Amino acid sequence: MCIEVGKDALKKVLIITYYWPPAGGPGVQRWLKFVKYLGDYGVDPVIYAPSNPNYPLIDDSLEKEIPKGVKVFKQPIFEPYKLASILSRKGTQNMSRGLIREKQQSWVEKVLLWIRGNLFIPDARKFWVKPSVKYLKKLISDEDIEVVITTGPPHSLHLIGAELKGLPGVKWIADFRDPWTGIGYHNKLKPGKRARSLHKTLEKKVLQEADMVLATSKTTAKELSDISGRKVKTITNGFDEVDALEHPVSEKFCLSHIGSLLTGRDPEILWEVLGELSSEVEGFQEQLEVRLVGAVSEDVLGSIKKAGIGEHVNVIGYVSHDKALELQREARVLLLLEIDSEITRGIIPGKLFEYMAAQRPIVAIGPQGWEVGSILKETGAGHIFTYGDKTSLKKNILALYQDFLSNRNLANLQIAQYSRKALTEVLAGVIKQL
Numbered sequence: 310m311c312i313e314v315g316k317d318a319l320k321k322v323l324i325i326t327y328y329w330p331p332a333g334g335p336g337v338q339r340w341l342k343f344v345k346y347l348g349d350y351g352v353d354p355v356i357y358a359p360s361n362p363n364y365p366l367i368d369d370s371l372e373k374e375i376p377k378g379v380k381v382f383k384q385p386i387f388e389p390y391k392l393a394s395i396l397s398r399k400g401t402q403n404m405s406r407g408l409i410r411e412k413q414q415s416w417v418e419k420v421l422l423w424i425r426g427n428l429f430i431p432d433a434r435k436f437w438v439k440p441s442v443k444y445l446k447k448l449i450s451d452e453d454i455e456v457v458i459t460t461g462p463p464h465s466l467h468l469i470g471a472e473l474k475g476l477p478g479v480k481w482i483a484d485f486r487d488p489w490t491g492i493g494y495h496n497k498l499k500p501g502k503r504a505r506s507l508h509k510t511l512e513k514k515v516l517q518e519a520d521m522v523l524a525t526s527k528t529t530a531k532e533l534s535d536i537s538g539r540k541v542k543t544i545t546n547g548f549d550e551v552d553a554l555e556h557p558v559s560e561k562f563c564l565s566h567i568g569s570l571l572t573g574r575d576p577e578i579l580w581e582v583l584g585e586l587s588s589e590v591e592g593f594q595e596q597l598e599v600r601l602v603g604a605v606s607e608d609v610l611g612s613i614k615k616a617g618i619g620e621h622v623n624v625i626g627y628v629s630h631d632k633a634l635e636l637q638r639e640a641r642v643l644l645l646l647e648i649d650s651e652i653t654r655g656i657i658p659g660k661l662f663e664y665m666a667a668q669r670p671i672v673a674i675g676p677q678g679w680e681v682g683s684i685l686k687e688t689g690a691g692h693i694f695t696y697g698d699k700t701s702l703k704k705n706i707l708a709l710y711q712d713f714l715s716n717r718n719l720a721n722l723q724i725a726q727y728s729r730k731a732l733t734e735v736l737a738g739v740i741k742q743l
Contacts, residue, residue: 319351320741322456323449325441325470327434327463329358330375333368333627335568335659339486339525339546340460342729343736345376350737354379355452357445359386359437370629380452384444387436389429426498430507431489434463442472449476456740460484462492467515474518480743483519488529491652513537520743523736528655528680544736546659547727548666556638561598562713564672565640567633567660570601572608573648576674578699580616582706587618593710597621602628602636637667641713642706647675649696654678662727665690670709674702688722 324344328336344354360383375381429435449457457479459470467483474481489495489512490505500508516522516537523544524530530541564583587594599622601609613622628636637643643664647653654676661681664671671691673681682693694702725731 319353320456321353321355321452321454322347322458322740323355323357323445323452323454325357325445325457325459325466327359327362327466328364329356329381330371331367331369332362332364333366333371333630334364336462336486337368337371338630338659339484340458341371341374342547342549343733344379345374345549346730346733347737348376348378349730350734352737352740355454356381357441357448358383361385361388363388366627368629370631382448384437384441386434389433389436422498426500427504430500430504431468431511432463432465435465435468438465438468438472441469445469445473446476449473449479454479456480456482456743458482458484460486461489462487464489464512464515467519468511471515471518474520480520481518482521482523482740482743483515484523485529485533486525487656488532488652489515491529491532516541521739523739524655525659526655526657526680530655532655542739544732544739545657545727546662547729547732548662548724549729551634556635559598559639559641561641562593562596562710563598563600563640564642564644565600565602565636566644566646567602567637567663568658569604570606570609570646571648572606573650574646575606575609575612576644576646576696577612577616578694578696578702579644579672579674579706580613580618582699582703583618583621584616585703586707586710587621590707590710594621596710596713598623600625600636600640602626602633634663634667637663637669640667640669642709643667643669643671643691645671645673645675645681645691647673647679647681649676651676651678655680657681657684662724665722665724665727668722670712672702672705672709688724690722690724 324340326340330337330341344356347354356379358381425433455478457470457473459466461467470481470483473479490508513536516533517539522533522541524533524541525545527543530543534541583597587597601622602625604627605624613619645658645661645664647656657680661684665688671685673685673691673693674696675681675693677695679693685691685693692705
């Protein structure tokens with residue numbers, strides 16, 4: 310099936326992605342935005358995505374960002390998650406979103422995790438590989454495709470690229486939005502010895518056979534380079550110019566987190582600091598509002614209640630991307646949280662760049678050596694803390710509260726290098742060099 314939404318360009322590329330509008334969440338943003346601007350730099354993108362995906366999040370507002378003239382080809386995919394949802398709808402949705410709780414797992418959740426980690430390798434979308442290769446061989450010939458780009462997760466899509474690379478005149482770029490075996494939830498899937506070995510074999514095959522490998526952070530690029538013994542190029546995520554539009558700011562001392570809050574990403578020290586300041590600083594409790602926009606695990610809600618700030622926390626749930634941008638600009642402070650683990654040091658959430666475009670101070674809490682820290686220092690956009698740095702975090706929150714009382718706003722940041730257009734120009738240069 311083809312959906313006409315082509316125009317001729319200097320170089321034609323096929324982008325193979327699982328996440329495409331109306332998919333919501335962070336997985337769709339990177340390549341939707343690249344596609345939005347590639348035509349400006351002499352590259353004609355063609356999209357291949359599933360026609361019947363099991364998206365955990367839907368955002369119809371993103372449809373309007375697909376440029377006119379872009380061809381989108383779609384084919385069916387077999388989704389095991391749809392079958393698994395018969396046993397546990399909530400558990401299956403959480404698993405597909407990375408919301409894997411470590412405490413009080415039901416026997417159904419344990420079974421589903423074992424199946425996902427040991428039978429679906431590299432992931433549950435593996436069944437799309439063979440039919441896609443067969444379909445795309447003809448499409449590549451018909452559309453005069455010169456470069457194939459696969460983006461993961463799901464990393465099974467890279468196996469499609471590995472098969473298509475053998476076609477005459479076709480180059481292949483493998484884009485890693487997140488690590489493969491180094492991704493934060495990999496061990497939570499409890500893969501056995503055989504499964505771990507197969508993951509590593511497939512990962513190394515992709516990394517060594519692709520003509521170019523991209524990563525979203527320098528840390529991840531180095532990790533992938535160490536595995537493969539080859540150079541990996543970093544092209545970060547970024548912000549759209551529309552992300553920087555003005556919006557009224559909250560009258561409260563509003564701290565907002567946009568995105569899912571996993572169990573392992575629970576900033577207990579932050580909740581404790583806010584609880585202590587509520588007791589110690591006159592007026593703080595009355596002015597405080599914490600907004601959690603997106604899925605929030607039960608463990609996180611328990612920590613908030615324990616800290617005594619439950620009545621000041623507003624769990625909004627998932628919203629459209631447009632609404633998320635508005636909420637970012639309404640906030641007085643934006644929270645960026647990452648799992649406290651060595652393997653997450655190279656994760657740079659895409660929302661960081663939208664946060665910077667919102668021109669609001671950022672409080673980041675994550676692992677020691679988190680790469681986000683270098684970006685915050687470079688741009689002056691905020692401060693970073695580890696999960697054991699409670700004293701410094703408390704001083705920073707108190708200083709931000711005093712800025713709020715004085716109605717001081719964040720100065721304009723010099724962040725042009727992280728605009729989507731600037732990053733797309735870099736990507737186009739990579740494509741043309743192949």
